[in-house]
Amino acid sequence: MKIYDVEGFPNPLRVRVALAEKGALESVSFIAVDVLGGEHRSAAFLAKNPAGAVPVLELDDGTCIAECSAIIEYIDHQFDGPSLLGEExxxxxxxxxxxxxxxxxxxxxxxxxxxxxxxxxxxxxxxxxxxxxxxxxxxxxxxxxxxxxxxxxxxxxxxxxxxxxxxxxxxxxxxxxxxxxxxxxxxxxxxxxxxxxxxxxxxxxxx
Structure with a gap:
């Protein structure tokens, strides 16, 4: 699993905290996106997320998941530990x-x-x-x-x-x-x- 993000930005922070809560930070490789340099507007990045925003989760099969709520939902179901989304x-x-x-x-x-x-x-x-x-x-x-x-x-x-x-x-x-x-x-x-x-x-x- 890879996560394309900018450390310290608010939405990437949400995903990193969720991973930390589930004890799963070491299960992910973080790839820095040069937002200030416009990398998020490049064709290569837009192919992963047409919205041109970070973070993006890329699974081992190449599936790309954008939007924090969707990424956190995947993390919550994929890893053990107390649910961040609720039990019932x-x-x-x-x-x-x-x-x-x-x-x-x-x-x-x-x-x-x-x-x-x-x-x-x-x-x-x-x-x-x-x-x-x-x-x-x-x-x-x-x-x-x-x-x-x-x-x-x-x-x-x-x-x-x-x-x-x-x-x-x-x-x-x-x-x-x-x-x-x-x-x-x-x-x-x-x-x-x-x-x-x-x-x-x-x-x-x-x-």
Whole structure:
């Protein structure tokens, strides 16, 4: 198995944490993609993922799987250890719902702000910016933080009392927010406390 990614980018972080949680980091070869040099737009990379985004999982038979949720689902089923997706129907549905909310309410919103309302990855790559949209999405991210703060006031993890892929996605979104100079409001003490606890997990130190 190979994973094409950029170490430190938010979506690749999600996959690396999932692998670390399953004790499977050594089962994968990581191949760095020169995004700043435009490698993700090359014909060779687009053949693996027409969306031109990292990460991409390439299986031994040549099958390429893109999109973090799909890659994490493969990892969760392929390797032993506690499930990141849930053990039964109700739990799986709640985790899926909240993982998706962590994406569009925080991670993706921060990404839109970063790519549209800041210098982003530089003028060579950020060629179609819409600053007003980016600023709007900053507010979406802040509203998302408020939502998850309330949620984490009710239970230990995003989707209940068990760590899941929803926690991984939210953590990556907040890391991206910090990098993009979007601070978690200090009033969100549940969210801040949760982030501090999650940062101490061994998987975050291995990813």
């Amino acid at each position: 129907a109700r739990q799986r549905a709640i985790i899926h719902m909240l993982q998706r909310r962590a994406e569009f309410m925080v991670l993706d919103a921060v990404g839109d702000y970063f790519h549209h309302a800041t210098a982003g990855l530089g003028p060579a790559l950020e060629v179609d910016q819409h600053k007003q949209w980016g600023e709007k999405q900053k507010h979406t991210a802040l509203n998302g933080m408020s939502y998850f703060d309330r949620l984490l006031g009710q239970h230990e993890y995003v989707a209940g009392e068990t760590f899941s892929c929803a926690d991984i996605t939210l953590y990556a979104g907040l890391a991206f927010a910090e990098y993009s100079d979007i601070e978690i409001p200090v009033k969100h003490r549940h969210l801040l406390s949760w982030r501090e606890r999650i940062a101490k997990r061994p998987s975050l130190n291995l990813a």
